[in-house]
Amino acid sequence: MSAPVLQVRDLQVRLSSPRGVVQAVRGVSFDVEAGHTHGIVGESGSGKTTLLRAILGLLPGNATAGGAISVSGRPVPLAGGRSKAVEGVSIVFQEPMTALNPVVKVGRQISEAPRHRLGLGRRAARDRALELMRQVGIPDPARRFDSYPHELSGGLSQRVLIAIALSAEPKIILCDEPTTALDVTVQDQILKLFSRISEETGVAIVYVTHDLAVVAQTCRTVSVMYAGQFLESGTIEAVFGQSRHPYTLGLLGAVPDVSRGRTPLVAIPGSPPDLVNPGEGCPFVPRCSYARDECSHGVFSLRSVNHHQSTACIRSDALAGAS
Amino acid sequence: MTGGPILEARGLSKAFSSRRSVGDVILRRPAEELQALQDVSFLVGRGESLGIVGESGCGKSTLARCLVGLYPPTAGQTVYEGKEFEQKRSFSDRKKIQIVFQDPYSSLNARMTIGQALREVLRVHKVVASGRVSSRAVELLALVGLDADIANVYPRQLSGGQRQRVNIARALAVEPEVLIADEPVSALDVSIQATVLNLLASLRERLGLTLILIAHDLSVVRYLCDRVAVMYMGRIVEIASTEELFEDPRHPYTQALLAAAPSLERKSRDDARSIGGDPPSPFDLPSGCPFHPRCPVASDHCTTVRPPLEEGPGDSLHQAACHYAWAPPAPHHTPLTRGEENLR
Numbered sequence: 001m002s003a004p005v006l007q008v009r010d011l012q013v014r015l016s017s018p019r020g021v022v023q024a025v026r027g028v029s030f031d032v033e034a035g036h037t038h039g040i041v042g043e044s045g046s047g048k049t050t051l052l053r054a055i056l057g058l059l060p061g062n063a064t065a066g067g068a069i070s071v072s073g074r075p076v077p078l079a080g081g082r083s084k085a086v087e088g089v090s091i092v093f094q095e096p097m098t099a100l101n102p103v104v105k106v107g108r109q110i111s112e113a114p115r116h117r118l119g120l121g122r123r124a125a126r127d128r129a130l131e132l133m134r135q136v137g138i139p140d141p142a143r144r145f146d147s148y149p150h151e152l153s154g155g156l157s158q159r160v161l162i163a164i165a166l167s168a169e170p171k172i173i174l175c176d177e178p179t180t181a182l183d184v185t186v187q188d189q190i191l192k193l194f195s196r197i198s199e200e201t202g203v204a205i206v207y208v209t210h211d212l213a214v215v216a217q218t219c220r221t222v223s224v225m226y227a228g229q230f231l232e233s234g235t236i237e238a239v240f241g242q243s244r245h246p247y248t249l250g251l252l253g254a255v256p257d258v259s260r261g262r263t264p265l266v267a268i269p270g271s272p273p274d275l276v277n278p279g280e281g282c283p284f285v286p287r288c289s290y291a292r293d294e295c296s297h298g299v300f301s302l303r304s305v306n307h308h309q310s311t312a313c314i315r316s317d318a319l320a321g322a323s
Numbered sequence: 324m325t326g327g328p329i330l331e332a333r334g335l336s337k338a339f340s341s342r343r344s345v346g347d348v349i350l351r352r353p354a355e356e357l358q359a360l361q362d363v364s365f366l367v368g369r370g371e372s373l374g375i376v377g378e379s380g381c382g383k384s385t386l387a388r389c390l391v392g393l394y395p396p397t398a399g400q401t402v403y404e405g406k407e408f409e410q411k412r413s414f415s416d417r418k419k420i421q422i423v424f425q426d427p428y429s430s431l432n433a434r435m436t437i438g439q440a441l442r443e444v445l446r447v448h449k450v451v452a453s454g455r456v457s458s459r460a461v462e463l464l465a466l467v468g469l470d471a472d473i474a475n476v477y478p479r480q481l482s483g484g485q486r487q488r489v490n491i492a493r494a495l496a497v498e499p500e501v502l503i504a505d506e507p508v509s510a511l512d513v514s515i516q517a518t519v520l521n522l523l524a525s526l527r528e529r530l531g532l533t534l535i536l537i538a539h540d541l542s543v544v545r546y547l548c549d550r551v552a553v554m555y556m557g558r559i560v561e562i563a564s565t566e567e568l569f570e571d572p573r574h575p576y577t578q579a580l581l582a583a584a585p586s587l588e589r590k591s592r593d594d595a596r597s598i599g600g601d602p603p604s605p606f607d608l609p610s611g612c613p614f615h616p617r618c619p620v621a622s623d624h625c626t627t628v629r630p631p632l633e634e635g636p637g638d639s640l641h642q643a644a645c646h647y648a649w650a651p652p653a654p655h656h657t658p659l660t661r662g663e664e665n666l667r
Contacts, residue, residue: 043512154601187585188583210512213584250514251513254517255542256543257542257588260545261545
């Protein structure tokens with residue numbers, strides 16, 4: 001076990017809005033070690049993107065944050081401002097087409113960080129960019145160097161974004177639904193590329209998505225996020241194989257799978273809570289079939305049930321063997 | 324196929340012209356043609372559910388729009404119960420096939436309450452007597468599992484799943500026999516998708532609807548459909564019963580799609596069947612088989628001769644458009660070598 005490159009401790013983020021204060025992230029803690037890929041699954045509005053922005057030190061102006069984040073031991077300033085810690089973090093966004101500058105050649109966009117952050121000369125930065133393009137599997141890098149983003153397909157643009165993410169020699173790459181906008185065959189190629197990169201460079205990857213199957217195939221560990229909290233965390237095999245939280249179980253039963261025939265799908269009733277006033281107790285109570293009176297009071301945080309997983313459910317014993 | 328055929332696509336083709344810039348007009352450059360749909364034919368049985376899958380740009384939404392009559396096809400016909408639709412469909416013909424669109428947020432008028440939206444359809448199409456319009460609207464909401472008081476709210480007050488139910492209710496208002504659902508759940512959250520999929524399944528059973536489901540997600544199609552057609556670059560490359568297609572895919576593209584689909588249950592990936600490269604530009608389709616530049620088994624023959632959609636030897640319902648779908652390549656067969664290996 002090496003020391004974690006990313007440590008998040010009891011992170012709280014509140015965003016002020018015209019409707020009141022939105023409690024977007026409510027006490028999230030986790031570690032990611034070098035070379036590991038950690039998945040975070042959650043539905044829209046569960047706080048995944050706000051969590052990523054906090055790790056990047058890019059919380060919006062209306063946010064107030066508590067808790068601590070550190071990258072390679074250096075604290076990330078939650079109130080904004082420059083820090084060496086944030087320089088070790090890169091991000092790959094969902095929409096490759098909108099994340100690239102349309103009027104700048106892709107080669108220049110890739111060599112920007114090597115030139116300005118790593119201080120390489122023009123020639124050296126170009127060589128570095130070409131090498132990165134080769135590393136992410138862009139065919140004929142010398143020709144593509146002078147392409148504009150609109151000349152590239154979705155899959156190639158996503159490879160360019162990954163090259164940019166790698167260009168500043170990061171310790172951590174954050175991925176915010178990086179393949180949701182791509183076709184399945186291209187998604188498959190990009191997922192394999194991520195596994196190869198983490199093996200070759202030892203970079204840690206935090207992979208955020210709503211797609212359970214994608215997480216199952218790319219990550220070693222996973223956290224299930226709901227209403228700004230982690231409800232369950234652990235290895236893929238444990239969380240998806242022997243889940244100890246009703247929400248995870250609900251999700252697993254609600255999504256069709258290509259390898260499964262017509263096992264009936266069971267929808268989770270109700271909808272996620274409003275985070276302006278989430279109330280006390282477990283956030284999943286109104287939709288949970290295992291809920292008891294004691295679930296509506298107190299604070300629910302992750303506690304470990306075995307070596308491989310931890311859950312926020314106090315009735316997890318009742319769930320053992322349910323999946 | 325259950326029941327007799329209800330709907331048939333007969334050689335449907337649709338081409339779009341690219342927009343010409345002022346420069347193109349001055350230089351008299353012709354508009355480029357994009358073949359979105361090429362010679363697509365299939366039968367749908369009454370009460371059947373047919374899935375149409377493919378990646379973006381393969382023509383599946385164009386196909387849906389041609390079937391509903393939103394696009395006039397450049398060639399071919401839509402045949403309904405043995406009769407061709409006229410080029411401009413009659414008022415009563417239009418009711419027979421209805422469509423539910425992908426994005427539940429943009430397909431409802433933001434300034435009409437749900438009740439108004441439903442009542443408008445019922446009045447315009449004179450589905451029920453004018454005195455019964457309001458009560459029918461409430462019945463429709465009940466049909467899709469929504470409360471009567473939803474009729475008084477505006478779309479923005481509803482969740483994505485509720486809106487998609489309203490869209491389904493509105494499509495069903497004119498009592499169609501065929502419902503086309505174009506990516507009905509891809510804009511919805513995972514925990515909500517199941518409710519809409521289950522609703523479609525139960526409506527099909529209760530109303531005897533014929534369902535055509537367009538999706539990029541193989542798992543959705545596997546869950547809901549009796550038969551599946553796979554499209555690539557405007558053509559059907561394989562069509563078979565769901566069981567057959569998932570258990571014994573014959574076209575290398577179908578095999579690649581299945582290998583690429585992430586799954587919770589399949590741990591090891593089938594790398595032998597996954598493919599590199601991107602789909603080609605629809606403005607500049609490859610010669611011969613459109614899949615040959617990405618195909619792991621393509622031979623020289625494939626670069627020149629486009630394989631027709633052919634039935635398998637034992638099974639007339641399983642068709643594939645590949646030279647090697649039913650007969651494996653000859654022993655001396657050498658796969659094409661190409662410079663795209665680094666894309667893997």
